[in-house]
Amino acid sequence: MTDGDHRVTVHLDALLEERGMTLTELADRIGITVANASILKNGRARAIRFSTLTAICDVLECQPGDILRVS
Template identity: 90%
Template sequence: MTNDHRVTVHLDSLLEERGMTLTELADRIGITLANASILKNGRARAIRFSTLTAICDVLQCQPGDLLQVDER
């Protein structure tokens, strides 16, 4: 199954900049490591606003820092 969207997730770079692991982020925002990994690897089909808000709170960023729509 291929991605049918052009959204790129920049979770790797944000985590690296903040010296945080994916496991720590998942624990702090209350999602499973498996779901965090799906999001990080760009395989997520959707994200809840509550999850996006929690990620932005923990990483002290804006949604636009995390997500980008690529050109066609």
């Protein structure tokens, strides 16, 4: 496996839509830039801090498995 290869998919789009929330609002509420939230949402992030994942789960009232899946 090379550095950029992985099978983790990010499902923030669906969660945001279900909750009627924009990416900008999520970024503001969890304390990250919209650019970094977009990188995460589009599956281009190389890593995510547990504190960021926890904040996302708190705001979206979900579990990490609702956001990240291995395909």
